[in-house]
Amino acid sequence: xxxxxxxxxxxxxxxxxxxxxxxxxxxxxGGQAWVRxxxxxxxxxxxxxGLNIVVGFAGLLDLGYVAFYAVxxxxxxxxxxxxxxxxxxFWAILPIGAVFACIAGALLGAPTLKLRGDYLxxxxxxxxxxxxxxxxxxxxxxxxTNGAQGITLIDPVVVGQFKFSATSTIFGxxxxxxxxxxxxxxxxxxxxxxxxxxxxxxxxxxxxxAIREDEIAAKAIGINTRNVKLLAFAMGASFGGIAGGIFAxxxxxxxxxxxxxxxxxxxxxxVVLGGMGHIPGVILGAVLLAILPEALRYAVVPVxxxxxxxxxxxxxxxxxxxxxxxxxxxxxxxxxxxxxxxERRRELAEKTQ
Amino acid sequence: MSAPVLLEARAVAKHFxxxxxxxxxxxxxxxxxxxxxxxxxxxxxxxxFNCMTGLYVPDGGGFVFAGAPLVADxxxxxxxxxxxxxxxxxxxxxxxxxxxxxxxxxHVRTRAGVFGAILRNGATRAEEAAIRRRAExxxxxxxxxxxxxxxxxxxxxxxxxxxxxxxxxxxxxxLLCLDEPAAGMNGAETAELRVLIxxxxxxxxxxxxxxxxxxxxxxxxxxxxxxDYGALVIEDVPAVVQHDPRVIEAxxxxxx
Amino acid sequence: xxILFQQxxxxxxxxxxxxxxxxxxxxxxxxxxxxxxxxxEVVMIGTLVAISIVTLxxxxxxxxxxxxxxxxxxxxxxxxxxxxxxxRIAYRPLRRAQRLAPLITAIGMSIVLQNLAMMIWGRNYMTxxxxxxxTQYEFAGAAFTSVQVMIVVxxxxxxxxxxxxxxxxxxxxxxxxxxxxxxxxxxxGVNANRIISSAFxxxxxxxxxxxxxxxxxxxxxxxxxxxxxxxxxxxAAVLGGIGNFAGAxxxxxxxxxxxxxxxxxxxxxxxxFFGSHYQDIFAFAVLILVLMFRPSGLFGEKTGDRA
Ligand SMILES: Nc1ncnc2c1ncn2[C@@H]1O[C@H](COP(=O)(O)OP(=O)(O)O)[C@@H](O)[C@H]1O
Ligand SMILES: [Mg+2]
Numbered sequence: 001x002x003x004x005x006x007x008x009x010x011x012x013x014x015x016x017x018x019x020x021x022x023x024x025x026x027x028x029x030g031g032q033a034w035v036r037x038x039x040x041x042x043x044x045x046x047x048x049x050g051l052n053i054v055v056g057f058a059g060l061l062d063l064g065y066v067a068f069y070a071v072x073x074x075x076x077x078x079x080x081x082x083x084x085x086x087x088x089x090f091w092a093i094l095p096i097g098a099v100f101a102c103i104a105g106a107l108l109g110a111p112t113l114k115l116r117g118d119y120l121x122x123x124x125x126x127x128x129x130x131x132x133x134x135x136x137x138x139x140x141x142x143x144x145t146n147g148a149q150g151i152t153l154i155d156p157v158v159v160g161q162f163k164f165s166a167t168s169t170i171f172g173x174x175x176x177x178x179x180x181x182x183x184x185x186x187x188x189x190x191x192x193x194x195x196x197x198x199x200x201x202x203x204x205x206x207x208x209x210a211i212r213e214d215e216i217a218a219k220a221i222g223i224n225t226r227n228v229k230l231l232a233f234a235m236g237a238s239f240g241g242i243a244g245g246i247f248a249x250x251x252x253x254x255x256x257x258x259x260x261x262x263x264x265x266x267x268x269x270x271v272v273l274g275g276m277g278h279i280p281g282v283i284l285g286a287v288l289l290a291i292l293p294e295a296l297r298y299a300v301v302p303v304x305x306x307x308x309x310x311x312x313x314x315x316x317x318x319x320x321x322x323x324x325x326x327x328x329x330x331x332x333x334x335x336x337x338x339x340x341x342x343e344r345r346r347e348l349a350e351k352t353q
Numbered sequence: 354m355s356a357p358v359l360l361e362a363r364a365v366a367k368h369f370x371x372x373x374x375x376x377x378x379x380x381x382x383x384x385x386x387x388x389x390x391x392x393x394x395x396x397x398x399x400x401x402f403n404c405m406t407g408l409y410v411p412d413g414g415g416f417v418f419a420g421a422p423l424v425a426d427x428x429x430x431x432x433x434x435x436x437x438x439x440x441x442x443x444x445x446x447x448x449x450x451x452x453x454x455x456x457x458x459x460h461v462r463t464r465a466g467v468f469g470a471i472l473r474n475g476a477t478r479a480e481e482a483a484i485r486r487r488a489e490x491x492x493x494x495x496x497x498x499x500x501x502x503x504x505x506x507x508x509x510x511x512x513x514x515x516x517x518x519x520x521x522x523x524x525x526x527x528l529l530c531l532d533e534p535a536a537g538m539n540g541a542e543t544a545e546l547r548v549l550i551x552x553x554x555x556x557x558x559x560x561x562x563x564x565x566x567x568x569x570x571x572x573x574x575x576x577x578x579x580x581d582y583g584a585l586v587i588e589d590v591p592a593v594v595q596h597d598p599r600v601i602e603a604x605x606x607x608x609x
Numbered sequence: 610x611x612i613l614f615q616q617x618x619x620x621x622x623x624x625x626x627x628x629x630x631x632x633x634x635x636x637x638x639x640x641x642x643x644x645x646x647x648x649x650e651v652v653m654i655g656t657l658v659a660i661s662i663v664t665l666x667x668x669x670x671x672x673x674x675x676x677x678x679x680x681x682x683x684x685x686x687x688x689x690x691x692x693x694x695x696x697r698i699a700y701r702p703l704r705r706a707q708r709l710a711p712l713i714t715a716i717g718m719s720i721v722l723q724n725l726a727m728m729i730w731g732r733n734y735m736t737x738x739x740x741x742x743x744t745q746y747e748f749a750g751a752a753f754t755s756v757q758v759m760i761v762v763x764x765x766x767x768x769x770x771x772x773x774x775x776x777x778x779x780x781x782x783x784x785x786x787x788x789x790x791x792x793x794x795x796x797x798g799v800n801a802n803r804i805i806s807s808a809f810x811x812x813x814x815x816x817x818x819x820x821x822x823x824x825x826x827x828x829x830x831x832x833x834x835x836x837x838x839x840x841x842x843x844x845a846a847v848l849g850g851i852g853n854f855a856g857a858x859x860x861x862x863x864x865x866x867x868x869x870x871x872x873x874x875x876x877x878x879x880x881x882f883f884g885s886h887y888q889d890i891f892a893f894a895v896l897i898l899v900l901m902f903r904p905s906g907l908f909g910e911k912t913g914d915r916a
Pocket of ligand 1: 374394395397398399400
């Protein structure tokens with residue numbers, strides 16, 4: 001018997017599950033655009049939890065995480081689109097994408113993980129830029145990535161005859177493409193949550209925490225710090241690769257523009273803002289940061305009209321301005337994140353005494 | 354006297370810029386003994402530990418441990434081979450509980466990897482349970498089982514020292530190196546520590562002890578080496594070392 | 610042969626700009642260990658402020674060179690105030706927070722400044738009015754302009770000024786002491802807050818000058834220009850060994866040279882496979898390579914962990 005399954009927590013679980021199941025239909029009443037936003041929120045949660053293994057657990061500052069996301073996305077795009085005329089099934093591409101991303105992570109990590117934290121940050125950042133520049137330019141002399149135009153007509157996820165991109169009727173219920181992807185994403189997200197949770201409470205998870213706390217002591221007790229860090233890096237990269245694949249399939253289109261540095265920064269901000277290393281916090285951070293800019297998109301114009309009677313500032317930049325301010329303010333007033341783990345909060349309280 | 358050699362240091366040298374922290378130090382530690390390493394502050398004792406455990410790369414010489422050379426610059430290998438240590442200025446994982454500190458100390462003697470952790474299969478669960486059990490035993494062994502769930506940084510100073518020893522023991526060392534374990538302890542605590550060290554030795558672990566408390570060293574150690582300005586002055590039984598004029602000079606020279 | 614010489618000149622000019630910006634990163638990092646991501650934005654604002662001032666003055670009949678001087682002064686003042694406020698408002702409250710909090714704040718400020726700039730100056734590219742007569746010179750088959758000469762000279766002068774400040778004044782001594790060991794410097798009566806503020810102010814002033822240089826060199830400016838420039842400059846600082854003044858200067862010049870030479874020769878080197886649009890890769894590729902073999906940068910001291 002599991003000690004977590006008290007009657008109360010069971011009830012809670014059932015409620016959460018029910019909410020997760022009806023959510024896309026509730027949101028869908030406001031239009032499919034909102035379901036897509038919701039999907040992106042979950043995709044970002046998935047990415048953030050992948051990065052959480054690297055940053056939150058192993059304490060490695062990775063500013064180029066989006067590179068692995070890009071590797072996954074382009075793997076899917078190249079293996080399942082008219083670009084090369086390949087149409088591999090999803091169960092083959094997704095693991096291939098994960099493996100490629102993992103290899104990229106290991107290749108980058110092996111020589112650089114011994115660098116001290118901030119140097120690692122800039123090296124990973126540089127790597128992210130390198131990957132993006134290659135995607136942008138590998139259309140000549142041999143056209144691999146189709147350059148800045150990107151790759152279009154990418155196959156959606158298809159299981160047997162079941163196409164995730166199309167609307168279909170299941171048991172008399174009309175389910176749209178985005179709604180189907182929603183369930184797929186929720187499943188994947190649950191998977192990455194489980195992985196995060198289990199890793200955290202494992203031999204490897206303890207080793208990560210030990211390295212974060214005191215690397216020298218960790219070495220002295222026999223942890224091969226380089227390999228253990230590499231493990232975190234490669235794991236995080238693999239999850240980035242999987243997310244990239246789903247992204248490509250969901251969008252039907254990839255281009256280098258989706259993988260710019262700001263994207264890496266966003267994902268890192270989700271992890272830190274939510275509460276590094278704390279799984280619920282990271283999810284909260286991801287969902288908030290994914291939805292906030294979109295919500296602002298809808299709020300900025302009406303609010304200005306209500307306040308000043310006219311649109312004074314360009315809505316796009318105002319929206320990003322508010323977003324930037326939100327980052328600053330959250331760090332100012334909750335430096336451990338919005339929902340830090342109890343231990344982190346305690347650490348912080350003691351430090352400021 | 355006839356016990357086999359466990360660790361042999363061969364002309365180990367280490368310098369930091371102009372400071373010669375170790376000048377061709379050679380010494381031999383035999384299996385089962387408690388070996389004392391003493392010397393004034395700055396004599397190079399901690400540096401010797403750091404070289405031996407792979408945290409520093411010696412500029413000359415090397416170590417042979419249990420019949421095979423130790424690879425320089427590979428602390429995790431040293432731990433795997435059976436060398437565990439504590440630090441002069443305690444280095445615990447402050448935000449992990451006492452129990453977790455000892456559990457992570459089991460790292461080299463366990464093997465569950467990422468896949469084991471994710472799948473949480475039978476073997477992994479069994480190993481995890483064994484890690485926990487052994488960690489609890491060790492906390493009990495050093496006498497701080499009541500603090501198992503406290504964060505390491507919240508333990509009292511003496512308990513932190515004990516926890517560090519428990520963490521080192523978790524790696525099942527052949528050689529346990531203690532860097533000034535009694536520093537900052539009062540008389541009663543030192544006496545308890547002595548009992549603990551004797552117990553560890555009785556369990557068959559060889560001990561290398563850096564200590565300033567001369568009474569503790571002379572009472573506890575089978576043999577003692579004295580370092581001064583990075584050079585080995587003498588290596589002998591306590592009774593001889595105690596009365597060696599060079600040792601007296603080394604200590605008085607500093608005191609003056 | 611002459612492309613070599615030409616690219617060296619181009620690299621030196623670009624490198625001087627990187628060096629000036631890199632100094633801003635290195636000063637702040639050396640003293641408080643923070644990657645001030647918003648520094649590139651400060652430079653961008655310097656450029657745009659200078660454009661506004663110079664355009665206004667030139668339109669009202671002032672000679673361009675004089676207007677340029679006012680432009681530099683105005684940009685420097687605005688940037689110094691901006692740098693100072695950034696530290697006071699955004700970073701100081703986070704001094705004791707976890708390591709990543711100030712980094713996220715810096716990123717947030719960077720976003721804020723970029724979008725503020727866009728609201729003030731608009732989305733479009735702005736032309737930077739010419740400050741001096743642009744004459745072409747030729748030397749050993751390579752062409753260069755008076756603007757390029759001016760950039761290198763001003764950069765050299767500013768950096769000499771900085772070195773004088775750092776090595777010849779009490780403030781500079783206190784800065785170096787704080788960078789070495791904040792706790793000890795504090796004990797010796799150095800006011801850490803003042804030092805940190807000064808680092809931001811001085812770094813921002815250099816950034817403003819660099820901003821004007823970029824403007825006169827490329828003749829256009831844009832609210833997004835600070836990002837890549839900042840990134841490259843930070844790379845230069847790391848390349849030289851972050852926290853090290855001479856390292857930042859050398860790293861900047863080196864990076865400029867590598868980029869220029871790389872862009873000039875990559876086609877030949879790879880048999881035409883890679884073209885010059887791979888230019889941006891060099892900065893990062895070289896950075897990764899250097900750090901692999903010299904983990905503290907080219908001129909950084911080896912900081913072995915003390916066990
Ligand atoms: N990482 C280091 N960098 C520079 N000097 C060091 C370092 N470690 C030790 N030293 C110097 O080496 C000498 C020996 O130090 P140490 O081994 O700590 O002495 P002990 O432990 O005997 O008191 C001292 O002069 C000390 O300052
Ligand atoms: Mg010592």
